[in-house]
Amino acid sequence: MTTTNTEVTTIKKDISVQVLEKIDSFQQSGELTLPKDYKVENALKSAYIILADPKNNLLKKCTTESVAEALLKMVIYGVSPIKKQCYFIPYGDKLDCSISYAGNISIAKRYGGLQWIKGNAIFKGDEFAFEVDQKTGRRKLINHLQTLESIGSADIIGAYAVYELTDGSMDMEVMNITQIKTSWNQGGSKGGSPAHKNFPDQMAIKTVLNRACKLLISSSDDSVLYDPLEEEKIDVQKSDVNQEIEKNANKESISFDNVEEAVVVEEEPKVELPKETPKRAF
Incomplete structure (x- = not known):
């Protein structure tokens, strides 16, 4: 199915509204202070360039909720996909933002x-x-x-x-x-x-x-980034670039009301969707 420019624009707008509203809510409540050198709008624009790439078309193939979660994580951690500080990895129809070694x-x-x-x-x-x-x-x-x-x-x-x-x-x-x-x-x-x-x-x-x-x-004292998260899952030893994504990788979706911890991948991913959504492993 071909995605029209109008559809892509609509998807971007809907997701941007979700992300920006959540970020604004965090800022208003004092839960989040963005770095002075980090521009949310620029980060979102660069992310959309990657996500809307016709070769993969992740905006169309992944759920709106998972894309919003991935972009929210990117913004909260203050990383840039253009600088390869993070990568967007699809697991079935769910998108994840993985922090790279440069991001860490x-x-x-x-x-x-x-x-x-x-x-x-x-x-x-x-x-x-x-x-x-x-x-x-x-x-x-x-x-x-x-x-x-x-x-x-x-x-x-x-x-x-x-x-x-x-x-x-x-x-x-x-x-x-x-x-x-x-x-x-x-x-x-x-x-x-x-x-x-x-x-x-x-x-x-x-x-x-x-x-x-x-x-x-x-050990950072920044409570916004790390206190709400499970630190043991921030496994930076697994980090590097150029990862080959496992087609049957297990991934569990979370509510957009929560912030998922940063999961670092070992190599730069070859963005390739599995033929079928993997089942959750127990």
Whole structure:
């Protein structure tokens, strides 16, 4: 069935009314304060460009309620689909907004006190050493020497992320390859996607970046974003881009009166609708 421009415009208008009314309600009650650098209208416009893409036409294929929920989550978390801070993933006729690793970094900067963060892969043959401060328990990079021969090889033994907080303090997250692969196995492709096979160093870096942001995000004192949500479901270790969506993924719809927690996907999704709506797993 072909969707006309008039139909698309009507759908956009109806959804926008729902989302903007809900956001206005949150703001009026003092439950939500949007970041100064985040423009709701711009975020919605960029989202509609993606959702109205004729190749997938998610505005037509997904329920209005689920699209409104996905857009509401996008706005509340202050992320942008154009910047690949989130992805819209269809599960049958239900749409979900999944926060990417870039989105989690953005959220950590806004609410978790993150100043900057930098990740690197550790290859076999590298000289790498770090220490743990006996008083604070924080890690500190002591030495990391690489060679041209080691950089970019398939022999990755780990990855780390060094970051500084707005108070000037620094910390470090380290993961060995076993931990990284365990994280990859939580995703739909089990670490077997083309991105993992062709760019394992980049995928490893993104995984450790997400892990580094996890505590900063979940320990944020921003009650709007995190107190109403179930923190344990904000699993940033599963995050990265380029995910192959499982056709039989289980997804449960929620009421538009609630805000669903951010679920991070492991790779950038290939937007593809299953042939039939999956049944809920118990």
